[in-house]
Amino acid sequence: RLHPMLHKQKIDYRIFVIEQAGNNQFNRGKLFNVGFIEAGKLGNFDCFVFHDADLIPEDDRNLYMCDNHARHLETAT
Secondary structure, eight states, rough: HHHHHHHHHOOOOOOOOOOOOOOEEEEEEHHHHHHHHHHHHHHHSSOOOOTTOOOOOOOOTTTOHHHHHEEEEOOOO
């Protein structure tokens, strides 16, 4: 679902999947930080969108973009 939506928006993007290993307490923020650091080693990106793998985009009008305003793409559950 995500790939067709991003292609429709004509976005040049890469997707990185970051998973926590081991039996330590789950730390979502740490995973986002690790993803940011590791992605930075593979390219000079100027925009990052952090997304949980279990959240499926339902509305093509949600724009995956970076500008001068913070944007929250998750809907109420």
